[in-house]
Amino acid sequence: MPAPPGFRLPPPLQVAWLIKDPAGFYEAGRRRYGPVFQVRFPGLPPEACVASAELAEEVFAVDGGAGRAGDIRRTFVGPLVGEESLLCLDREPWWRHRRLISPPLHGRAVASWRDTIAEIAAAEVAGWPAGTPFALRTRMERITLEVIMRVVFGIRDAERLSRLRVLLPELIALGGSAALLRLPPKTRERALSSPALLRMGALPTTRYVRARDAVDTILYQEIARRRAAPIPGATDVLSQLVAARDEHGEPLTDQELRDELMTLLQAGHETTATALAWTFERLLRTPEALDTLCEELTVDDDGPYLGAVVKEALRARPVILGAPRTLDEPVRIGGYDIPAGWYVSASIPLILSDPDVFPEPGEFRPERFLGENAAGANKGWVPFGGGRRYCAGAQLATLEMRVIVSEVLRRVRLTAVRPGPERPRLKNVTLVPARLTEAVAWPVNARFGSVGVGGV
Ligand code: HEM
Numbered sequence: 001m002p003a004p005p006g007f008r009l010p011p012p013l014q015v016a017w018l019i020k021d022p023a024g025f026y027e028a029g030r031r032r033y034g035p036v037f038q039v040r041f042p043g044l045p046p047e048a049c050v051a052s053a054e055l056a057e058e059v060f061a062v063d064g065g066a067g068r069a070g071d072i073r074r075t076f077v078g079p080l081v082g083e084e085s086l087l088c089l090d091r092e093p094w095w096r097h098r099r100l101i102s103p104p105l106h107g108r109a110v111a112s113w114r115d116t117i118a119e120i121a122a123a124e125v126a127g128w129p130a131g132t133p134f135a136l137r138t139r140m141e142r143i144t145l146e147v148i149m150r151v152v153f154g155i156r157d158a159e160r161l162s163r164l165r166v167l168l169p170e171l172i173a174l175g176g177s178a179a180l181l182r183l184p185p186k187t188r189e190r191a192l193s194s195p196a197l198l199r200m201g202a203l204p205t206t207r208y209v210r211a212r213d214a215v216d217t218i219l220y221q222e223i224a225r226r227r228a229a230p231i232p233g234a235t236d237v238l239s240q241l242v243a244a245r246d247e248h249g250e251p252l253t254d255q256e257l258r259d260e261l262m263t264l265l266q267a268g269h270e271t272t273a274t275a276l277a278w279t280f281e282r283l284l285r286t287p288e289a290l291d292t293l294c295e296e297l298t299v300d301d302d303g304p305y306l307g308a309v310v311k312e313a314l315r316a317r318p319v320i321l322g323a324p325r326t327l328d329e330p331v332r333i334g335g336y337d338i339p340a341g342w343y344v345s346a347s348i349p350l351i352l353s354d355p356d357v358f359p360e361p362g363e364f365r366p367e368r369f370l371g372e373n374a375a376g377a378n379k380g381w382v383p384f385g386g387g388r389r390y391c392a393g394a395q396l397a398t399l400e401m402r403v404i405v406s407e408v409l410r411r412v413r414l415t416a417v418r419p420g421p422e423r424p425r426l427k428n429v430t431l432v433p434a435r436l437t438e439a440v441a442w443p444v445n446a447r448f449g450s451v452g453v454g455g456v
Helices: 011-020 022-033 055-066 068-081 092-099 107-109 114-126 134-152 160-177 183-193 204-228 237-243 252-266 271-282 287-299 305-316 371-380 394-411
Strands: 036-039 047-050 320-327 332-333 336-338 343-347 412-416 422-426 430-434 437-441
Touching: 011 022, 022 036, 022 422, 047 055, 055 134, 055 320, 055 332, 055 343, 055 371, 068 183, 068 252, 068 320, 092 237, 092 252, 114 134, 114 394, 134 160, 134 237, 134 271, 134 394, 160 204, 160 252, 183 204, 204 237, 204 252, 237 252, 252 271, 271 287, 271 305, 271 394, 271 412, 271 430, 287 305, 287 394, 305 394, 394 430
Parallel strands: 047 343
Antiparallel strands: 036 047, 320 343, 332 336, 412 437, 422 430
8 A cells, every 4th residue: 555645845845835824735735635645844754644533533543552642742842841741751651641640630620720710811801901902812821821820830829920920921932932943953952051052141042941940940849848738628730740649659750740830831821822812713703603602601601502612613723733643663544554654643623624524614603512413523523632642631721711711701892803814823833813813802791790891
């Protein structure tokens, strides 16, 4: 069997096309070559993209043996999150971390954060300008950052919180900047560790190391406090991770805890803010859906339509481009042999627009996830990836989305600044709305017993 067909363009031109028009690039691949096709990016092995919901399961099945997800991520985000991060580990070390991290991010622990998330959202909305355009994604980032600091890191001290409110956005911006991410790995390593280069305060790499060291100091202090004096009944992730023991009765080391906190910050903050920005971007351009949702919110602040809106937003505007794995052994998918050493990737936006599973995929239609339609739609719903490496924070992310959408819409009426849809723009491996969801907030109409925007 042949390897999958693909574009004949040289790799630098493929990456240029991807950056200019991410949705169009992958769409063209599916249109020309079908549900399994090959793409090439400079300096990386060939990648087999899988574009149908049915075949996606075969990609995720490689987590059982032939494929590793950590390998690729280590190249890109290793320096940001550390070597002991769940994102970058594979095989047994990954499994040990995953078993320890999963319980604090599931079930009752997550449900117990609802009120805190609602309070954070309400406080943020109260400060929004009335009648003046602003970028909703920036506001969403403030909320999701606060959620990470309070329910994941479990920080209560007001002074530490206010220092992190300055340091973390700086760290994330510098860490995600092209200056750092696009450097060849060896040059980057040198810039991050050479004492001579680290004396040059204007270099982005030096500024990054300084911000990271300042954040690390706070995180290590927080870890030491939690070890010395556990907070009884605390449900934050750090408290639970400090108390967790593996099957040999061993706890996570300080370094492992620090790397996992950084992982949850990097994996959970911008992704959720972007997903929220898209949810509002879609709602503001689909008045029937917005009206139905606002109607439901008058009687139920976490009803079925809200759940369906969140699912449909994650489907119609997925945040992550793909869930790639490095192959240690050849696999056969969709009639093609994909050689060892290649990447194989579930192409999330293509799977979520597979017309066999999501009829008229371009339409924003939360009803797909309600009633008898739901079973089929749920099967192809992969915004959080799949297999063993399925997003560890999916429950927290969807709770945040439901609570924050509800808090916002019960407090303000939002309108779009421009009627046309915002186009997806590539930011690292995430797809953000090109204008960051430009909107205007107005005092809410009487049906919610007006709370009003701050300053109105
Ligand atoms: C809407 C928001 C989010 C989206 C769309 C998203 C999406 C994803 C995707 C696609 C993956 C890769 C899955 C795969 O390779 O099969 C992933 C992994 C991961 N996510 Fe999320 N995520 C979100 C929010 C969060 C949050 C809030 C957290 C935690 C605070 C989080 C933590 C993680 C971690 C730790 C992994 C790595 C899991 C592993 O390799 O075992 N994510 N996420």
